[in-house]
Amino acid sequence: MIELNYSNMMEEVIGANGMAVNMLEGMRGRVSGLHGQFSERTLKEFAFLDLPGKDTSEIRRIAQEVRNDSDAFLVLGIGGSALGPRAILEALSPLHNLKQGPKIFIYDNVDPGTMRHILSVVDLKRTTVNVISKSGSTAETAASFMVLWDRMKTIHGNNASKRFIATTDPVSGALRKLATEEGIRTLPVDPLIGGRYSVLTPVGLLLAEVAGIESQDLLSGADQVNNACSDEDLWKNPVYLFSILLYLMATEEKRGINVMIPYADSLKYLSEWFCQLWAESLGKNGSGMTPYPSVGTTDQHSQLQLWMEGPEDKVITFIRVNDYGKDITIPRVFEKYESMSYLSGHGLSALIKAEQESTELALAKKGKPNMTISIPAIDAYHIGQLFMFFEIATAFTGLLLNINPFNQPGVEEGKKYTYGMMGRKGFEDRKQEVEAARKKKTRWKV
Template identity: 35%
Template sequence: MADILDWTNADLNRLDMAAYEARADEMAARLKQETGAGRLPFLTMPYEAELKAQLADLEGFLKGFDHMLLLGIGGSALGARALQKAFHPGQDQPGHTGRSLWIADNVDAYALAAYMEKLPPEKTVVVTVSKSGGTIETVGQYFIVKEWMRGTLGDDWAKHMLLVTDEKQGFLRGEADGFGIRALPVPDNLGGRYSVLSAVGLIPALFLGMDTDALMAGAREVTAALADPGLDGGKLAAQSAFRLAAWGAALMDKGFAEMIFFTYIPLWASFGDWFAQLWAESLGKEGRGSQPVPAVGVTDQHSVNQMFMDGLRNKACLFLTCPNLPAGPKFPSDLPDQFAYVRGKDFGELIQAEGLGTRMALSESGVPLVEIRLGADSPRQAGKLIGLLGAATILTGWLMGINPLDQPAVELGKRLAKARMNADGLEKEKADLNGFLTADRDLREF
């Protein structure tokens, strides 16, 4: 079954998409310029052949471990978790005995202590992911886990470490060179939120036995046309990623300040968190953008869906479905009369019915909605989804006149945190921090 976008309920009659669609020639020219200059490796994937060879070489090494402890945050972790939840669900189920991926993506002393107390070091590989090699939340965990490994494994500690970082510079690159630690590069110009289909996300995927080739091939089905040197406005206008971008930009012009990502593929729920970073960090700038809101069906029909349908009319929705999910067990035939409508039916029919009902209800409540309907819940479709949403986000930013590849506000918070820890320099941040901490506070017990 094909993968399609259903625009029937996108509310196009209320939006001025034509003004953005008319800029297809401009956007095509910009894509050609940026891809030609090597600044959009998310679309061109110039590293693919080398990465496949590196992953093949790594496969034998990874077979020696039962556990992978991934140290990373934001884009260094969200994609890996989405893939884990989608394609390695057994880890969350009773009686799991296979390989396990543990993701340390926060400054959480409880969790870090538990990992070091309970994971067997001799059967654990630690993967540290930081492009810059200076992300303190990640590198800070690396310092502590490194000492744990040294204390338990002695001189063999480095054989249980794997670094994913800049190819030439940064602290972690120095660690790789100094201690002979295996390392794979994060390609230049590949920001964290766009990096899931690089070593960042594919090393954990490989460890868990996923089809990494299918993931990359799926993305290429979407991105190849956008990176084609022969791209022009007419060809770009026919691409779903561009149409989604025009829709997203036009929605914001009409005051739709929230973008719901409603997932009716339960195991794919964590793709909502991945999308939230992608959309928020790329487009939330200069007082503009729309707030991404991850939601999962059927669970959130019984919670936040009340706000979606009957709250402020400022919400649009990307609605992810797959008609070919497992049928599951059948309902018994001897159910009470009040439940007669499900007698003998497959359990899996219920989520399809719930998804249809929610989609219709949202549309009738005035929520512009585009359904992303996947033909299967496979790695290939996951790659296509990643390619589609990443490309649409980049193009939406360009149509808005902002840079979708940086994150200036996030960097300010990082500098202030370093100032609080008394890092060298950062005099302005330290002065601002002192002013904030010494100001009169309105404190009240509760």
């Protein structure tokens, strides 16, 4: 089970920068109200809570086809459609492409360099492409899909559609329509589930199964968190506590930057996934917090100086791993070098755990608020737990902030300029606006 240790958030432990117990007690009323909303599913977007009960047989069947007939599996998607799958892949099958099974590539950009490099190392004859888009009209995903479709047509002719899988809306949208017409295999994503809450749908689960990861384990972990975090009493509900502490730190203490630092290389993208979820859900109405991706011990040599002695604007969340699996012992060599020999005989896991605990304590001693989420091990079950933990926490925090954690109105404006520049009908005035701005700019060029 996930454990939350929040002692270093409290004034009793870290002094004046910490939270008082009565501040949290004062939230009881609001928590109770929001808890009711969750348990009664008052918003239709709470649908993400019910994902753990879904049947995965179709996902597993299609993944098996891919494993049988492909040497490469190329995901086209962006935002949550890429970060979720990537978080799963990096956490549960690190260095995947140097091992057995289909190599996996995730193309979440329109960078021609990356596309060239991917095309130079895969054999399209033995590649399956998974296009992930609710609507099909996301420009980046559409562009790369069109490129791959054309190339697959050249190679496979009328059989090209067999090299694709579309993960999309069950009924509407261009991609659904196109998949039906062309005979492309599909997997559905509930339209009520936004990209950043979609990791436990076919968006993430198909890649998991292709990589040899049990999707059912991910769902079981998520389900466990759903059940274990259903207590209305905030002192007994780690998800609510996590949310309330960050909410109060941001609103009462002006600590608007949340660092997420797992102590494991393989959780780097889980941290990035969390940051997308948190940023896009909560950054609205001039409010929101800035989630900051990090990884330990590495970033102790990068960000720690700033946390320790920089502005008082951060809260640090550690993710601690209790069991790193088969350990590697630091051998008895260089014994006469005192600055190295003290390490001999310890496991690497003892060192990484000691560093995590040391950093936690060093921060606490300086009065810097921090908390620690511990997981027993990095496996599908516990990664599933973390996904659900952070999804509930994000939605809950959004409601605390009185904002809708399920939309993203702020990204539409830029898209319209892009449509204009790419010649999409109806956006001609946008093109003119870009060109006008461009002329104005040049006078400032150095």
